[in-house]
Amino acid sequence: MNLRRHDKPKATMRDVAWEAGVAQSTVSHYLNKTATVTPETKRKIREAIKKMDYRPNMVARNLKTRGSSILPLFVPDITNPFYSELAKGVADAARRKGFDLVLYDTGYQRNREGDYIEMALRQQAGGLVIGYNLLDERLWDRLEQTSTPAILIDVYPPNDLWSSVVVDNEEGIRIAVDYLSRLGHHDIAYLSEPPYLLPLIKRQREFIRVMKERGFEVRREWILVEKQQVNRVKIGFTLGKELLSSPLRPTAVITSSDLVAIGALNAFLSSGIKVPSEISLVGFDDIILASYVHPSLTTIRQPKFDMGQRSVEILMKLMSASDQETPVVEIIPPQLIERHSCAGVR
Amino acid sequence: MNLRRHDKPKATMRDVAWEAGVAQSTVSHYLNKTATVTPETKRKIREAIKKMDYRPNMVARNLKTRGSSILPLFVPDITNPFYSELAKGVADAARRKGFDLVLYDTGYQRNREGDYIEMALRQQAGGLVIGYNLLDERLWDRLEQTSTPAILIDVYPPNDLWSSVVVDNEEGIRIAVDYLSRLGHHDIAYLSEPPYLLPLIKRQREFIRVMKERGFEVRREWILVEKQQVNRVKIGFTLGKELLSSPLRPTAVITSSDLVAIGALNAFLSSGIKVPSEISLVGFDDIILASYVHPSLTTIRQPKFDMGQRSVEILMKLMSASDQETPVVEIIPPQLIERHSCAGVR
DNA sequence: TAATTTTATGCATACGTTTTCATGGTGGGA
DNA sequence: TCCCACCATGAAAACGTATGCATAAAATTA
Numbered sequence: 001m002n003l004r005r006h007d008k009p010k011a012t013m014r015d016v017a018w019e020a021g022v023a024q025s026t027v028s029h030y031l032n033k034t035a036t037v038t039p040e041t042k043r044k045i046r047e048a049i050k051k052m053d054y055r056p057n058m059v060a061r062n063l064k065t066r067g068s069s070i071l072p073l074f075v076p077d078i079t080n081p082f083y084s085e086l087a088k089g090v091a092d093a094a095r096r097k098g099f100d101l102v103l104y105d106t107g108y109q110r111n112r113e114g115d116y117i118e119m120a121l122r123q124q125a126g127g128l129v130i131g132y133n134l135l136d137e138r139l140w141d142r143l144e145q146t147s148t149p150a151i152l153i154d155v156y157p158p159n160d161l162w163s164s165v166v167v168d169n170e171e172g173i174r175i176a177v178d179y180l181s182r183l184g185h186h187d188i189a190y191l192s193e194p195p196y197l198l199p200l201i202k203r204q205r206e207f208i209r210v211m212k213e214r215g216f217e218v219r220r221e222w223i224l225v226e227k228q229q230v231n232r233v234k235i236g237f238t239l240g241k242e243l244l245s246s247p248l249r250p251t252a253v254i255t256s257s258d259l260v261a262i263g264a265l266n267a268f269l270s271s272g273i274k275v276p277s278e279i280s281l282v283g284f285d286d287i288i289l290a291s292y293v294h295p296s297l298t299t300i301r302q303p304k305f306d307m308g309q310r311s312v313e314i315l316m317k318l319m320s321a322s323d324q325e326t327p328v329v330e331i332i333p334p335q336l337i338e339r340h341s342c343a344g345v346r
Numbered sequence: 347m348n349l350r351r352h353d354k355p356k357a358t359m360r361d362v363a364w365e366a367g368v369a370q371s372t373v374s375h376y377l378n379k380t381a382t383v384t385p386e387t388k389r390k391i392r393e394a395i396k397k398m399d400y401r402p403n404m405v406a407r408n409l410k411t412r413g414s415s416i417l418p419l420f421v422p423d424i425t426n427p428f429y430s431e432l433a434k435g436v437a438d439a440a441r442r443k444g445f446d447l448v449l450y451d452t453g454y455q456r457n458r459e460g461d462y463i464e465m466a467l468r469q470q471a472g473g474l475v476i477g478y479n480l481l482d483e484r485l486w487d488r489l490e491q492t493s494t495p496a497i498l499i500d501v502y503p504p505n506d507l508w509s510s511v512v513v514d515n516e517e518g519i520r521i522a523v524d525y526l527s528r529l530g531h532h533d534i535a536y537l538s539e540p541p542y543l544l545p546l547i548k549r550q551r552e553f554i555r556v557m558k559e560r561g562f563e564v565r566r567e568w569i570l571v572e573k574q575q576v577n578r579v580k581i582g583f584t585l586g587k588e589l590l591s592s593p594l595r596p597t598a599v600i601t602s603s604d605l606v607a608i609g610a611l612n613a614f615l616s617s618g619i620k621v622p623s624e625i626s627l628v629g630f631d632d633i634i635l636a637s638y639v640h641p642s643l644t645t646i647r648q649p650k651f652d653m654g655q656r657s658v659e660i661l662m663k664l665m666s667a668s669d670q671e672t673p674v675v676e677i678i679p680p681q682l683i684e685r686h687s688c689a690g691v692r
Numbered sequence: 693t694a695a696t697t698t699t700a701t702g703c704a705t706a707c708g709t710t711t712t713c714a715t716g717g718t719g720g721g722a
Numbered sequence: 723t724c725c726c727a728c729c730a731t732g733a734a735a736a737c738g739t740a741t742g743c744a745t746a747a748a749a750t751t752a
Contacts, residue, residue: 023732060708084430122404266640294612369702406738
């Protein structure tokens with residue numbers, strides 16, 4: 001009854017073949033270049049395709065080839081700029097390989113992780129990109145049983161079965177300390193969110209180690225580590241205030257992440273402490289925000305976009321390998337991004 | 347040769363049926379509750395499923411039912427916090443309806459838009475969520491021809507064929523002006539990114555209209571609209587500086603978006619102008635960043651998460667409607683989020 | 693107990709492709 | 723002229739599921 005839309009039934013390959021006066025398999029051969037076909041028939045097929053507005057049905061194709069053109073990405077919170085940049089890199093590389101990125105945002109909810117992995121497998125995903133350390137450790141076993149390859153990002157693999165892409169966390173901290181040191185700082189504090197993940201633990205350990213190695217004193221009251229909260233900016237704010245209440249004030253601060261740094265920055269500014277003239281600040285990650293705050297944040301960059309891309313490349317290799325490849329752990333070098341939150345000590 | 351992984355072939359419904367000693371169709375009926383089945387057979391099937399570690403193949407299912415369990419979302423840049431929050435809302439609602447969110451990030455590239463829509467259709471997507479105004483207008487016709495329903499977000503539909511979800515832009519501006527007015531401001535400037543989209547045009551027009559209506563003077567040099575650049579924070583910075591160079595300085599500023607506001611904030615701070623004591627600032631959108639800068643930004647909130655959710659609901663209705671529904675344009679009320687970038691005029 | 697309805701299960705086909713293999717036609721070398 | 727290699731096309735069988743329909747068994751009624 002409604003004339004506005006005709007609702008043509010979708011054309012199938014059979015329709016195209018009929019229109020072109022050839023067999024359905026010939027059309028398939030033409031599309032997939034899986035057999036030679038005469039220029040003349042090519043022409044007819046092309047025209048038929050155009051005329052019928054034919055569009056290959058990927059679902060049927062995937063069923064037949066037992067493949068899948070989706071690439072699942074697991075993140076805890078796409079709203080976190082770290083993960084959205086990562087997602088962009090993964091999506092970009094996936095696209096280039098002909099995959100569609102499907103987003104699984106678990107919201108840090110343990111039970112969702114298992115459900116979402118299940119969904120991904122039902123979609124016949126041939127591999128997974130896991131962008132953070134899953135909360136539910138039992139999933140590693142379950143995943144291993146399905147023999148579905150996966151690549152972890154920013155995670156040190158829980159055992160020697162998994163591949164991953166991580167930034168060189170120790171090197172990042174070294175770069176930060178040495179940079180501040182070159183500016184004349186040696187009274188340096190370290191503020192961290194709860195170090196429940198290996199990357200954070202490594203950063204903290206390396207901070208202490210390198211400070212000692214450089215001959216700088218490390219004071220307990222300058223190593224402030226949050227135990228409870230989850231909101232990183234609030235953590236930074238709290239810890240920043242706490243640091244200011246200490247009788248001795250450092251001349252510089254390194255944080256475990258940019259979000260913590262931004263919180264600390266707000267703490268300092270709201271206490272009337274000038275950054276960077278009174279206190280210097282170095283973050284970690286280089287999320288977009290870092291360049292937006294005032295003063296803009298000097299930070300240790302994790303090349304998230306590149307890490308996303310690289311992870312897809314590795315995963316593709318794992319997926320196409322007939323045999324079990326030996327897992328790789330790829331270490332990406334971090335990079336100092338100099339902006340305006342650091343100054344020389346007077 | 348490799349003993350570490352057995353690579354069991356995936357169990358199919360047939361395998362389960364065989365194991366349980368029933369017919370494949372019975373298993374299907376059991377799983378889909380499409381026929382009554384004896385408790386005893388249920389038990390056998392359940393056990394077989396567990397034993398074989400069976401997992402339904404969605405690809406086959408989708409082929410058979412000519413459906414699709416994916417929901418494509420188009421955004422220009424997932425890295426932009428506005429879109430990542432939107433994506434979260436869409437993903438959440440989609441999940442609840444049993445759909446997987448696949449992310450199409452066009453990177454503001456015209457030619458990608460068409461390609462990605464093509465990919466989405468090949469995946470047999472039954473509907474699209476389009477999170478921004480497509481650059482390539484020809485796509486509207488093409489989309490209309492395929493008779494695939496779509497829902498637009500933050501976009502006024504190009505014609506009366508499409509449904510959309512938009513915030514009440516005029517109301518948002520009114521709220522901002524009236525809020526500042528209550529604080530005693532009447533010298534208010536407006537800074538805007540290039541108004542190439544209807545929402546931005548509306549905001550600007552409404553600003554002028556409501557200022558006049560309230561009896562406030564609108565000065566040409568206080569309405570600063572960028573023409574060239576794309577980076578919104580830079581735009582804000584440039585415009586902010588430009589505003590300061592004007593002989594008369596307003597006591598308050600409204601911007602077209604939070605990112606512009608943050609740029610302007612940086613411009614003010616770096617010129618030694620105190621915010622909010624010397625100048626008040628109101629943004630638009632309420633992206634997460636708004637609460638992270640110092641001082642935190644008072645802004646007009648677009649409920650992005652809710653808008654994402656609502657759009658999925660509407661789209662689902664469109665998709666299940668056998669007949670062509672009459673398109674709906676849903677207007678969402680904005681909301682004032684009071685933070686610390688505004689002060690009463692002394 | 694026979695007739696009838698209800699309940700539980702299975703058979704067979706189709707969804708839109710890919711892919712193996714067979715077949716008829718074409719041309720070149722001897 | 724005959725044989726063989728090659729080339730272009732097609733026929734047919736899957737891939738793993740949903741579903742209409744038939745059927746056998748059980749339950750109900752008379």
